[in-house]
Amino acid sequence: xxxxxxxxxxxxxxxxxxxxxxxxxxxPSLQADLEHWLRSFGAHAIGDxxxxxxxxxxxxxxxxxxxxxxxxxxxxxGARALPQMSILLERVARDWRTHDVASIDGxxxxxxxxxxxxxxxxxxxxxx
Amino acid sequence: xxxxxxxxxxxxxxxxxxxxxxxGAAGITLALELARSGLRxxxxxxxxxxxxxxxSQALYQGVNVxxxxxxxxxxxxxxGGSTNHWGxxxxxxxxxxxxxxxxxxxxxxxxxxxxxxxxYVRAQKVAGFVTPWQSDADTLAYLRDVLPPVDSKWLMPFxxxxxxxxxxxxxxxWGNAYGAELHDSSNIRALLHANFTAFSTDKxxxxxxxxxxxxxxxxxxxxxxxxxxLCCGGIENARLLMLGAESNSGGFxxxxxxxxxxxxxxxxxxxxxxxSAERMTAVQEQFNILRGADGLEVEVGLALSPQAQxxxxxxxxxxxxxxxxxPDSGITAAQEIWRSLLAxxxxxxxxxxxxxxxxxxxxxxxxxxxxxxSGHSLDREGSAVIPSRSASLLLDLExxxxxxxxxxxxxxxDALGLRRVQADWRLGELERRTALQFTTHVxxxxxxxxxxxxxxxxxxxxxxxxxxxxxxxxxxxxxxxRMADTPADGVVDSHCAVFGMENLxxxxxxxxxxxxxxxxxxxxxxxxxxxADFLRQRAQ
Numbered sequence: 001x002x003x004x005x006x007x008x009x010x011x012x013x014x015x016x017x018x019x020x021x022x023x024x025x026x027x028p029s030l031q032a033d034l035e036h037w038l039r040s041f042g043a044h045a046i047g048d049x050x051x052x053x054x055x056x057x058x059x060x061x062x063x064x065x066x067x068x069x070x071x072x073x074x075x076x077x078g079a080r081a082l083p084q085m086s087i088l089l090e091r092v093a094r095d096w097r098t099h100d101v102a103s104i105d106g107x108x109x110x111x112x113x114x115x116x117x118x119x120x121x122x123x124x125x126x127x128x
Numbered sequence: 129x130x131x132x133x134x135x136x137x138x139x140x141x142x143x144x145x146x147x148x149x150x151x152g153a154a155g156i157t158l159a160l161e162l163a164r165s166g167l168r169x170x171x172x173x174x175x176x177x178x179x180x181x182x183x184s185q186a187l188y189q190g191v192n193v194x195x196x197x198x199x200x201x202x203x204x205x206x207x208g209g210s211t212n213h214w215g216x217x218x219x220x221x222x223x224x225x226x227x228x229x230x231x232x233x234x235x236x237x238x239x240x241x242x243x244x245x246x247x248y249v250r251a252q253k254v255a256g257f258v259t260p261w262q263s264d265a266d267t268l269a270y271l272r273d274v275l276p277p278v279d280s281k282w283l284m285p286f287x288x289x290x291x292x293x294x295x296x297x298x299x300x301x302w303g304n305a306y307g308a309e310l311h312d313s314s315n316i317r318a319l320l321h322a323n324f325t326a327f328s329t330d331k332x333x334x335x336x337x338x339x340x341x342x343x344x345x346x347x348x349x350x351x352x353x354x355x356x357x358l359c360c361g362g363i364e365n366a367r368l369l370m371l372g373a374e375s376n377s378g379g380f381x382x383x384x385x386x387x388x389x390x391x392x393x394x395x396x397x398x399x400x401x402x403x404s405a406e407r408m409t410a411v412q413e414q415f416n417i418l419r420g421a422d423g424l425e426v427e428v429g430l431a432l433s434p435q436a437q438x439x440x441x442x443x444x445x446x447x448x449x450x451x452x453x454x455p456d457s458g459i460t461a462a463q464e465i466w467r468s469l470l471a472x473x474x475x476x477x478x479x480x481x482x483x484x485x486x487x488x489x490x491x492x493x494x495x496x497x498x499x500x501x502s503g504h505s506l507d508r509e510g511s512a513v514i515p516s517r518s519a520s521l522l523l524d525l526e527x528x529x530x531x532x533x534x535x536x537x538x539x540x541x542d543a544l545g546l547r548r549v550q551a552d553w554r555l556g557e558l559e560r561r562t563a564l565q566f567t568t569h570v571x572x573x574x575x576x577x578x579x580x581x582x583x584x585x586x587x588x589x590x591x592x593x594x595x596x597x598x599x600x601x602x603x604x605x606x607x608x609x610r611m612a613d614t615p616a617d618g619v620v621d622s623h624c625a626v627f628g629m630e631n632l633x634x635x636x637x638x639x640x641x642x643x644x645x646x647x648x649x650x651x652x653x654x655x656x657x658x659x660a661d662f663l664r665q666r667a668q
Binding site for chain 1: 279282400403404405567568569571572573575576578580581582583584585586588589
């Protein structure tokens with residue numbers, strides 16, 4: 001027979017599982033979407049997803065104040081859980097227009113692109 | 129007429145209206161212009177009609193104490209001077225290059241670009257162009273229609289024209305082009321193997337009475353003239369003024385202490401790798417060496433806009449793309465085999481390369497067809513469309529005038545007993561910052577326009593990496609007898625007259641106070657033509 005204490009434990013676990021499951025379901029989707037988006041903007045000329053994530057890691061090292069995944073995600077995606085392509089494209093276009101460029105291992109990336117690479121790196125780290 | 133000093137009687141005295149020392153682009157242009165107007169010219173050239181090491185070139189040996197330069201081989205000492213290794217690349221300096229830029233100490237010419245405009249048109253003809261080019265405005269309007277729309281806030285398209293080939297040389301060379309006219313002119317007495325040895329001046333050292341020249345076999349001659357013009361290049365002009373001041377105990381603008389200072393060059397080298405996921409075909413039709421309907425070649429690149437130079441406090445800078453063939457393409461393999469054969473060997477990995485050609489035979493045929501239709505040969509580097517996903521961004525970088533970057537006299541002496549030259553070439557951090565900003569702007573525009581993505585070369589990633597790891601000298605020796613309004617700021621005035629001297633002038637890139645980013649030859653010729661007009665009027 002299940003006691004009151006065990007019952008509370010099960011309920012807590014269920015609540016936690018329900019609370020985090022949307023994020024867990026989104027994570028691969030978010031990662032794939034971001035990688036797809038980087039590719040569509042031409043960053044794949046630099047390298048594949050692993051290369052871009054490594055550049056993201058270097059960016060975080062150079063800008064430790066941007067290491068916070070939640071903050072980075074919010075600043076890039078707003079309140080949305082998934083990236084809205086048109087907003088990101090407009091941001092990158094604006095970065096290129098204003099020449100707001102980040103130099104990472106010699107590669108010159110739009111500031112927004114560099115942050116997306118950083119977010120990819122952090123998501124990967126969380127998944128691991 | 130052309131004579132060889134070695135065959136003249138010892139102690140010959142030659143009388144002329146104007147003595148021109150040095151038969152390169154400036155000296156030949158000046159001598160012919162003045163002779164055509166009836167003045168008697170003595171043109172003294174240290175070398176012969178061909179390259180000779182011991183008889184002439186060895187006199188250019190010197191000492192490096194700064195960034196090493198090719199003191200002995202960067203300039204050539206025979207008829208035609210350094211045009212004998214000229215690539216033929218012509219472009220005028222830009223308006224901003226003549227201005228005093230408050231962010232660049234010692235910048236500013238006593239001339240404006242408009243003062244040189246009519247001479248630039250004449251200079252094109254002297255450099256072998258049959259018809260003058262369009263004006264800058266027309267050219268830029270044309271380029272804006274055919275090039276990707278780079279943002280003019282940062283960058284501008286830039287065009288170099290290549291001097292046409294000659295029957296006996298791949299590009300225009302002054303010695304080949306004008307040797308016959310020098311030979312036939314009754315007003316010119318051109319002396320070969322005639323090396324400067326001394327000036328004779330009046331008591332005040334303000335007027336040159338005569339100049340002595342000598343050959344290495346011991347024949348000397350005296351040239352008496354009303355006017356003397358030094359046309360010996362950016363290093364030697366300064367050396368001759370210093371030698372003149374030393375042997376005459378003054379004069380030759382030595383009072384200002386500026387002779388030999390502000391030694392500059394354009395630096396050239398890779399700044400970034402440009403990569404694209406797709407083959408860079410369209411961009412090769414835009415940024416490349418292109419052949420026009422008249423058969424002449426023009427090179428299209430990008431330069432830092434005057435607006436960006438001003439707002440970011442930068443030097444001038446330009447860049448062109450040098451495409452790298454895809455290693456898996458047949459035409460690249462064929463090109464490598466061809467170059468190896470030209471060099472007299474089969475080259476490495478021949479079997480593998482033949483295999484690549486065989487696998488991509490249709491690509492090879494297509495590329496060859498394109499080359500034939502566009503007039504490009506297989507061995508021309510960087511000019512034809514090739515299967516390529518990457519390119520090197522090559523910079524031409526202006527150098528800031530620095531009084532510590534200088535030419536002086538070395539203690540040891542040459543075969544004529546004259547002190548050799550010592551070069552202390554220096555580059556500063558403004559050059560690196562300019563290169564970095566220019567490359568960043570190119571990277572942003574190329575990404576914005578979908579052309580490709582850029583990776584900086586190590587010297588632009590890390591300021592501890594020496595610039596000279598990537599940049600090389602261009603043999604454009606500039607600035608050592610700079611032009612200025614006053615003797616406190618320069619060595620010659622706006623008419624190229626040496627301050628404090630009544631009858632001594634200097635022609636060539638040594639008079640440029642700043643270098644811009646454009647190759648200097650066209651400006652050297654334009655200034656020589658302007659000086660010819662001035663001396664002609666003065667003689668009347």
